[in-house]
Amino acid sequence: xxxxxxxxxxxxxxxxxxxxxxxxxxxxxxxxxxxxxxxxxxxxxxxxxxxxxxxxxxxxxxxxxxxxxxxxxxxxxxxxxxxxxxxxxxxxxxxxxxxxxxxxxxxxxxxxxxxxxxxxxxxxxxxxxxxxxxxxxxxxxxxxxxxxxxxxxxxxxxxxxxxxxxxxxxxxxxxxxxxxxxxxxxxxxxxxxxxxxxxxxxxxxxxxxxxxxxxxxxxxxxxxxxxxxxxxxxxxxxxxxxxxxxxxxxxxxxxxxxxxxxxxxxxxxxxxxxxxxxxxxxxxxxxxxxxxxxxxxxxxx
Amino acid sequence: xxxxxxxxxxxxxxxxxxxxxxxxxxxxxxxxxxxxxxxxxxxxxxxxxxxxxxxxxxxxxxxxxxxxxxxxxxxxxxxxxxxxxxxxxxxxxxxxxxxxxxxxxxxxxxxxxxxxxxxxxxxxxxxxxxxxxxxxxxxxxxxxxxxxxxxxxxxxxxxxxxxxxxxxxxxxxxxxxxxxxxxxxxxxxxxxxxxxxxxxxxxxxxxxxxxxxxxxxxxxxxxxxxxxxxxxxxxxxxxxxxxxxxxxxxxxxxxxxxxxxxxxxxxxxxxxxxxxxxxxxxxxxxxxxxxxxxxxxxxxxxxxxxxxxxxxxxxxxxxx
Numbered sequence: 368x369x370x371x372x373x374x375x376x377x378x379x380x381x382x383x384x385x386x387x388x389x390x391x392x393x394x395x396x397x398x399x400x401x402x403x404x405x406x407x408x409x410x411x412x413x414x415x416x417x418x419x420x421x422x423x424x425x426x427x428x429x430x431x432x433x434x435x436x437x438x439x440x441x442x443x444x445x446x447x448x449x450x451x452x453x454x455x456x457x458x459x460x461x462x463x464x465x466x467x468x469x470x471x472x473x474x475x476x477x478x479x480x481x482x483x484x485x486x487x488x489x490x491x492x493x494x495x496x497x498x499x500x501x502x503x504x505x506x507x508x509x510x511x512x513x514x515x516x517x518x519x520x521x522x523x524x525x526x527x528x529x530x531x532x533x534x535x536x537x538x539x540x541x542x543x544x545x546x547x548x549x550x551x552x553x554x555x556x557x558x559x560x561x562x563x564x565x566x567x568x569x570x571x572x573x574x575x576x577x578x579x580x581x582x583x584x585x586x587x588x589x590x591x592x593x594x595x596x597x598x599x600x601x602x603x604x605x606x607x608x609x610x611x612x613x614x615x616x617x618x619x620x621x622x623x624x625x626x627x628x629x630x631x632x633x634x635x636x637x638x639x640x641x642x643x644x645x646x647x648x649x650x651x652x653x654x655x656x657x658x659x660x661x662x663x664x665x666x667x668x
Numbered sequence: 669x670x671x672x673x674x675x676x677x678x679x680x681x682x683x684x685x686x687x688x689x690x691x692x693x694x695x696x697x698x699x700x701x702x703x704x705x706x707x708x709x710x711x712x713x714x715x716x717x718x719x720x721x722x723x724x725x726x727x728x729x730x731x732x733x734x735x736x737x738x739x740x741x742x743x744x745x746x747x748x749x750x751x752x753x754x755x756x757x758x759x760x761x762x763x764x765x766x767x768x769x770x771x772x773x774x775x776x777x778x779x780x781x782x783x784x785x786x787x788x789x790x791x792x793x794x795x796x797x798x799x800x801x802x803x804x805x806x807x808x809x810x811x812x813x814x815x816x817x818x819x820x821x822x823x824x825x826x827x828x829x830x831x832x833x834x835x836x837x838x839x840x841x842x843x844x845x846x847x848x849x850x851x852x853x854x855x856x857x858x859x860x861x862x863x864x865x866x867x868x869x870x871x872x873x874x875x876x877x878x879x880x881x882x883x884x885x886x887x888x889x890x891x892x893x894x895x896x897x898x899x900x901x902x903x904x905x906x907x908x909x910x911x912x913x914x915x916x917x918x919x920x921x922x923x924x925x926x927x928x929x930x931x932x933x934x935x936x937x938x939x940x941x942x943x944x945x946x947x948x949x950x951x952x953x954x955x956x957x958x959x960x961x962x963x964x965x966x967x968x969x970x971x972x973x974x975x976x977x978x979x980x981x982x983x984x985x986x987x988x
Contacts, residue, residue: 386891387893389892401822403860415837415840481684481685491691493695494698497921498920500942501937505956508955509698624832628832637836655828
């Protein structure tokens with residue numbers, strides 16, 4: 368980089384003449400981080416990009432053969448992979464919708480004078496601080512058809528939450544909703560508390576109904592922050608691995624991350640799985656771009 | 669509000685309070701159930717109707733740290749003396765185990781080691797991520813960097829990748845350099861993972877520290893480095909603490925990398941606890957005990973963090 372004057376502070380100050388130059392300090396502070404991230408993120412990705420064009424298997428010592436785009440072609444023609452993607456899409460839709468409804472609902476309830484509000488909010492945040500894998504495991508006990516407390520309290524008898532192929536994905540999504548609604552709640556609360564009080568007072572003077580107040584004042588003003596929560600959760604749900612991996616091994620709950628894990632570390636199709644990783648990567652980058660676009664839009668307000 | 673409080677308004681408020689408490693009850697029941705199960709005798713863990721009143725036991729915790737199948741063999745005095753203090757504590761931990769130490773061998777289960785691994789890896793990677801993140805955030809906040817937004821986006825983007833995607837090349841690379849199943853391997857991964865987050869949160873915090881503070885220090889004859897360490901850093905400490913807790917929670921709870929990259933020596937608790945469930949009837953009291961112990965650090969941090977949560981989670985998108 369050019370050795371221009373980099374400080375925004377007065378470059379003619381006495382300090383600029385003493386000690387390390389601002390340029391040195393900047394480089395000292397920034398370059399190690401960038402280098403570290405390149406070595407441990409970009410370099411491995413290039414490494415696996417190479418493998419994605421081969422038939423390499425990490426479980427054998429056989430040398431990797433270059434197969435060109437064959438892996439990508441096979442994957443994109445594989446109906447099972449598309450099945451994994453559609454399961455993932457369904458899962459994302461169910462869990463994010465659930466989180467928005469529960470989280471925003473909780474925020475609406477909490478956005479008023481309620482005794483011990485701080486304590487309640489903190490307690491409600493607890494689920495999202497916990498390990499998905501460890502807590503997910505425990506939900507297996509809660510879901511157990513014979514002695515789980517969920518069936519007991521809901522009076523469902525011996526309902527098979529995780530063994531039922533149609534229900535298993537919902538069961539995982541319910542745990543995800545339980546864990547991450549607090550996140551949506553937290554952001555929504557911030558949005559709600561930022562709505563100027565005088566708007567409500569004006570609406571009251573105009574004798575506006577609750578319905579009108581909600582859709583014309585509350586929702587539009589909270590929407591940007593709610594959008595952040597939605598996009599954040601969409602990306603996280605898309606990546607879900609631990610929860611589904613620990614809770615269920617149904618074909619109907621095989622999210623794309625699980626398929627990828629199995630392909631790479633159980634079937635040891637290293638080359639093929641690298642190619643799949645790249646397909647997933649492109650999708651994530653696409654979603655990320657949407658996220659950053661919205662983030663900037665919100666920040667610009 | 670300006671309006672007169674009507675009885676209808678009061679009623680709505682009461683309904684809302686009731687609804688909040690119902691929600692609280694639903695949200696906390698699973699956590700309460702983990703805690704309760706951790707203190708139950710085994711035969712009461714899986715009863716229907718669920719057992720609510722019982723005499724609490726510590727035996728699940730004792731069993732958690734010891735392998736039941738190996739309780740019968742005697743540990744020699746040398747073995748006991750050679751064991752690290754946390755295992756000795758477990759040897760002496762409960763009546764059943766102490767008795768078995770006289771009549772039979774007590775070997776530690778993997779849990780103690782896994783818990784220790786979790787602590788080592790989470791703490792070191794947190795310290796690294798926060799210190800590097802703070803410096804980098806300062807660099808971006810106070811100096812001109814060409815393509816600053818692009819660099820910041822690049823930094824953030826490293827966190828957007830699904831862990832499993834990154835895990836494949838990392839696994840291959842680690843195999844070449846011998847970092848698989850080492851503490852260092854996971855520390856590096858978690859540091860890289862948390863660093864992006866640390867930079868983004870810390871930039872939000874440092875941007876809000878007035879530049880005038882440093883200018884005043886520079887006028888007083890401080891060098892830029894001195895100004896950073898003596899003026900900016902103390903101001904940034906709360907932000908660093910909040911960032912540290914976030915990084916710690918992420919590293920502490922991480923599952924996918926730990927599952928793939930570790931085996932025995934450096935394995936953390938998140939992949940270990942589920943692996944213990946195996947086939948047959950699992951002892952849920954032991955699993956609950958392991959889970960509960962694992963949740964405690966995070967629960968404490970959540971409490972400490974409660975006022976900082978919002979800013980950290982929103983990447984500075986929300987300014988108060």
